[in-house]
Amino acid sequence: MREKLIEGYKKAFGAKPSELYFSPGRVNIIGEHIDYNGGKVLPMGISLGIYGALTWRNDSLCRCVSEGFNHEAIYEFDLKGYSESDDFTKYVKGVIYVLTKYKNAKIDYGFDLYMTSTLPASSGLSSSAALELLISHIVNDEYKLGLSNLDCVLMSQAAEREYAHVNCGIMDQFAIGMSEKNKVILLDCATVDYEYFDFKLDGATLVIINTCKPRNLSESKYNERRAECEAALEVLKAKYGKETLCEYTMEELDSVKDKLSDNLYRRARHAITEELRVEEATKAMAEGRLSDLGKLLNGSHKSLKEDYEVTGLHLDTIAEELQKSPIVLGARMTGAGFGGCAIALVASTDSKVINKLMDDTNEIYHEKTGIYYKYYYCESSDKTGRME
Numbered sequence: 001m002r003e004k005l006i007e008g009y010k011k012a013f014g015a016k017p018s019e020l021y022f023s024p025g026r027v028n029i030i031g032e033h034i035d036y037n038g039g040k041v042l043p044m045g046i047s048l049g050i051y052g053a054l055t056w057r058n059d060s061l062c063r064c065v066s067e068g069f070n071h072e073a074i075y076e077f078d079l080k081g082y083s084e085s086d087d088f089t090k091y092v093k094g095v096i097y098v099l100t101k102y103k104n105a106k107i108d109y110g111f112d113l114y115m116t117s118t119l120p121a122s123s124g125l126s127s128s129a130a131l132e133l134l135i136s137h138i139v140n141d142e143y144k145l146g147l148s149n150l151d152c153v154l155m156s157q158a159a160e161r162e163y164a165h166v167n168c169g170i171m172d173q174f175a176i177g178m179s180e181k182n183k184v185i186l187l188d189c190a191t192v193d194y195e196y197f198d199f200k201l202d203g204a205t206l207v208i209i210n211t212c213k214p215r216n217l218s219e220s221k222y223n224e225r226r227a228e229c230e231a232a233l234e235v236l237k238a239k240y241g242k243e244t245l246c247e248y249t250m251e252e253l254d255s256v257k258d259k260l261s262d263n264l265y266r267r268a269r270h271a272i273t274e275e276l277r278v279e280e281a282t283k284a285m286a287e288g289r290l291s292d293l294g295k296l297l298n299g300s301h302k303s304l305k306e307d308y309e310v311t312g313l314h315l316d317t318i319a320e321e322l323q324k325s326p327i328v329l330g331a332r333m334t335g336a337g338f339g340g341c342a343i344a345l346v347a348s349t350d351s352k353v354i355n356k357l358m359d360d361t362n363e364i365y366h367e368k369t370g371i372y373y374k375y376y377y378c379e380s381s382d383k384t385g386r387m388e
Helices: 002-013 089-103 127-143 149-162 171-178 222-240 250-255 262-286 290-306 313-323 351-369
Strands: 019-028 043-056 061-066 075-078 111-117 183-188 193-198 205-210 328-334 341-346 374-377
Touching: 002 019, 002 043, 002 061, 002 111, 019 127, 019 171, 043 127, 043 171, 061 089, 075 089, 089 127, 089 149, 111 127, 127 149, 127 171, 149 171, 171 183, 183 262, 193 262, 205 351, 222 250, 222 262, 250 262, 262 290, 290 313, 290 328, 290 341, 313 328, 313 341, 313 351, 351 374
Parallel strands: 061 111
Antiparallel strands: 019 043, 043 111, 043 183, 061 075, 183 193, 205 341, 205 374, 328 341
């Protein structure tokens, strides 16, 4: 990849780059749609990600090329004055905007940046967060802002919320900016307390399945689901006073059921039960009980389908068909939903066996959806940073 990255930069800008970076994507093992509800999640950085090659300029222009986002056209903007846009540079501009706003950074000279990606765009593996962390680290390193990894995470989240206008939680940026090789992160999204656990799948394999049905987060019902959770929380707070939805019990939720619409009740039920599944999944993973972990993945998908309603034909077909296999311990959607990706925990490390399973299931998927999915073997990754 290093050689491809350098050659791509040379083709775009006619010279060799001075710096190389990598920013991973992320997959969430379990804990979906509860990062913005004060819940715990279990994500990790993955080896699929965005690679960046750049050279700093002596003027205020930023010129960006992304092989994955814009078919190698050069997009440019001027640091002296730029406006919001509906292309991938909104994430670049957004990071610069929040670093200037919150960290008083004086960012007055720009860069020529070429990016290529092994991370499918709009797939639910957090390509936007990966790009935000990439820019945060590039600018932090060059301008010597002294930001910690967590600072870069928080600035990247602010860019997504304030500039890209997606009311996201902390999980995506945190998983990418704080990941460690061969680890998963148990992250408490209410307190930002976190703990690393070994990513041990003795005798099993985690597979990522891309529906190849893209979805745009800001155009999806993501913000609607968040608003529904906030509405349910207000009813619960009026009686019990606790600040986040995932702090509540099912008994407390049932006590206010008559004050909630059916939709609001089911949204809150998903958040509360998903929090419990994360706690059980963490124990199961730490104790090597992969069969129990798989059952929790299945339960998570069922809740996301029936209570949160964020799955749809493509994700349901993948998860439910794979769940029928005797060698699949569990399968579920991962990410925001409405397309994107699923994961499957397969009780085998034999690539021939896994490939046959995935190929056979892909034929069923094609019959039901008219398209084929793509799948990847999931490996963990270290956090965003310079390439050695």
